[in-house]
Amino acid sequence: MKAHRHASVLLTALLPALAWGGDQRYEPLSASVRAALHRAISDRAVQRSAFISDAQGQRWLAEMSRRLERHFPEPRAREDFLRTVHYEATRAGLDPQLVLAVIQVESAFRKYAVSSAGARGYMQVMPFWVKEIGEEGHNLFHLRVNLRYGCTILRHYLDMEQGDLYRALGRYNGSLGKPEYPNAVLEAWRRVWFYPETTAGVPSSPEEGG
Numbered sequence: 001m002k003a004h005r006h007a008s009v010l011l012t013a014l015l016p017a018l019a020w021g022g023d024q025r026y027e028p029l030s031a032s033v034r035a036a037l038h039r040a041i042s043d044r045a046v047q048r049s050a051f052i053s054d055a056q057g058q059r060w061l062a063e064m065s066r067r068l069e070r071h072f073p074e075p076r077a078r079e080d081f082l083r084t085v086h087y088e089a090t091r092a093g094l095d096p097q098l099v100l101a102v103i104q105v106e107s108a109f110r111k112y113a114v115s116s117a118g119a120r121g122y123m124q125v126m127p128f129w130v131k132e133i134g135e136e137g138h139n140l141f142h143l144r145v146n147l148r149y150g151c152t153i154l155r156h157y158l159d160m161e162q163g164d165l166y167r168a169l170g171r172y173n174g175s176l177g178k179p180e181y182p183n184a185v186l187e188a189w190r191r192v193w194f195y196p197e198t199t200a201g202v203p204s205s206p207e208e209g210g
Contacts, residue, residue, distance in 0.1 A: 024119070024126045024153060025174050029133075033156070037133040040092075040152045050090035056197060060086065063195065064100070071109040084144055092151035094158075098165075099123075099151060101189035102172070105181070112141055117174070123150025 029037070051057030064082050065075070072078035089099040106124040107113035119126050120140040129149055130138045140146050157168040169185050170176035 024129070024172060026126075026128050026132075034133060037152060037156060040155075041134050041138075041148055050087045060096075060195065060197065064193075067192065068100075068109075081143065084147055088144070088147040088151045092155040094151055094155060095189075097193035097195050098185075098189050099147075099154075100193045101185045102150070102154065102169075104188050104192065105184045106173070111143070121146035121150075123147060123154075125149045125153065129153060 051060065061079060061082055065078050068078055068082065072081055085099055085103070086096045089096040103109060103122045106119075107122050109122065111122060113122070113124065114120055115124055117126070122143070123146055125140050125146060127140065130136075130140065133152075134149070138145050138149075140149065154168065154172050157171040158165065161167040161171065166182045166186075167176060169182040170178065173181040175181045
């Protein structure tokens with residue numbers, strides 16, 4: 001257990017230096033896909049708990065909070081971030097730990113990160129998505145907006161690739177066919193963010209995801 005924790009802390013320290021912003025490529029969407037993605041983005045339902053029980057939620061928040069502390073020193077901001085990640089990931093049918101790994105590799109948890117290609121925020125969303133599936137005024141630096149777009153887009157790519165996470169991650173980063181980005185995300189998921197419980201109904205580790 002101590003060895004695993006030491007490895008997790010070490011990798012957490014190293015990975016931000018490797019972070020690179022995404023460059024999702026524009027691809028024409030069918031009218032039905034565009035409409036479905038627009039509905040997913042535009043839902044204004046009040047955020048609710050995605051945890052099966054309060055006890056499960058507290059366990060998850062306590063463990064993830066410990067791992068995330070170096071990036072979010074202020075407890076309230078850290079909890080708000082984690083609750084939003086968990087809700088938006090679960091809503092999209094993604095494992096929350098996978099989303100945390102994507103954020104770590106994409107932006108190193110920098111809210112206002114901007115890539116050389118113009119991708120923005122925690123999940124490094126390209127601005128063209130707002131015009132394609134969003135609404136005027138959507139701010140990609142806003143926590144919930146950024147996570148809503150990022151999770152929806154990753155889910156879209158995962159569906160496009162018929163569940164092939166490796167290829168979906170390549171599409172998300174705009175590096176389809178290159179191994180560096182998918183491998184970095186899967187390694188962060190495995191070594192830093194793995195958690196044995198999941199509420200999303202999807203694999204809770206890269207090994208289960210195939």
